[in-house]
């Protein structure tokens with residue numbers, strides 16, 4: 050309202066005013082109602098959205114839960130597998146350690162055996178060398194010939210078994226011959242003895258026949274004895290053939306040359322030793 054007099058409103062105007070007011074109020078109410086509806090819709094929409102969000106969140110949460118559970122199961126499986134693997138590895142390691150231990154024992158045993166074998170071998174070698182050295186020293190020194198007193202170097206006999214066989218035959222033949230001769234000399238000596246005994250009455254002591262017979266008898270006895278001595282030497286030579294020492298000079302082991310054995314198959318000393326022995330006589 051302005052300055053001046055207040056205008057009085059007409060009833061029509063008032064009526065219309067009321068109608069307008071009413072309409073306005075209605076409109077307002079309608080608007081309010083619409084607003085309410087809109088708000089309600091909005092609220093409902095919001096609520097729906099919230100519910101949808103909640104549901105989605107729930108789903109997500111459930112999915113997460115499921116995923117977590119699955120993860121846990123997978124982890125547990127993984128752990129179990131790892132534990133299984135670890136157990137298997139441990140067993141394998143134990144088996145390997147046992148095998149290694151056994152192998153080590155075996156190796157140690159083998160080494161000990163090998164060590165003993167080598168030790169025995171070394172000892173045998175040392176013994177062999179000592180023997181060889183002693184033999185070499187002895188060979189260098191030679192063998193003392195009891196006939197001459199000198200040291201001589203022993204040498205191996207070079208007679209073949211065939212040669213020894215031939216010499217043996219010679220020895221056997223010579224023995225037969227010499228035994229026969231020795232017996233002949235003996236028989237002759239005995240005959241002379243009988244002759245002398247029987248002739249004591251026939252022959253005169255002065256004629257000297259008794260002495261001659263006696264001398265002859267003694268000569269026969271000597272020849273028989275020396276022949277018998279050779280027979281004994283032949284027996285010894287045959288014995289040496291049996292023993293395998295035939296052909297070596299008895300005092301010092303030097304080989305007797307075949308030429309000498311052919312001449313005297315029963316020789317048991319070489320010419321060298323024999324001449325030394327002869328010189329000493």
Ligand SMILES: [Zn+2]
Pocket residue numbers: 298299300301303318319320321322323
């Ligand atoms: Zn000799």
